[in-house]
Amino acid sequence: MSSKPVGVWTVDSEAGQxxxxxxxxxxxxxxAGFQPVTETINEWLLENGAGDGLLTLFLRHTSASLVIQENTDPDVQADLLDALHRLAPEDINYRHHLEGLDDMPAHVKAMLTGVSVQVPVVAGQLDLGTWQAIYLVExxxxxxxxxxxxxxxGA
Structure with a gap:
């Protein structure tokens, strides 16, 4: 069974340099928690005259993450933090503990969730879904x- 697209659109890459x-x-x-960054990024794109293209974001740390997640119900963020704490609890006897008991679990969580995202930019704004936002997760x-x-x- 083939699926038919609901709508298709194209950006003309020849329209600008x-x-x-x-x-x-x-x-x-x-x-620990979710820090929203979507608005700051959209402002930066607008201030710099971005058009249509691709934005890569890279977090320069190993104990925090960048994620695209639910932007409406704060319970989602609380549940995600709880899940990450269950996956990488602080009460395990990690070898690496020079920076505190929360450091090694933070490295595990960052490895699981990632430090970079790419998002299309359309008409100078992040092309996120209705319920999506970008967060730095400490x-x-x-x-x-x-x-x-x-x-x-991009253009």
Whole structure:
């Protein structure tokens, strides 16, 4: 059984010259939890005249993550944090503990969830779904300064 597309559209890549932008967001987290970054990224795209293209985001840390997740019900974020804590609890006797009991579990959580995402950009804005947003997820108990490098390529 073949599926038929509901709608198809195309961006004309010949409509403008390809260009690239790079930038960085620096964020101070409050400790373990989801920090929304979608609005800041969309503002950066708008301020720099982005059109249609692709944005790559890279978090420059090993104990935090970047994720695209539910943006409406905060229970989703709480449940995800609970699930990550069950997958990588602090009360295991890890070998690496020089930076505290929360550090090694944070590395495990970052490995499971990732430190980069790519998102299409359409008409200068992230082409996310209705219920999606981009979050920096802090896995450490106390707050840290985190930075995200942004690389846009497009028209």
């Amino acid at each position: 390809i260009r690239q932008l790079m930038g960085r967001i620096v964020i101070m987290t409050d400790g 896995h450490r108990t106390r707050g840290h300064q985190r930075s995200i490098t942004m690389h846009y390529i």
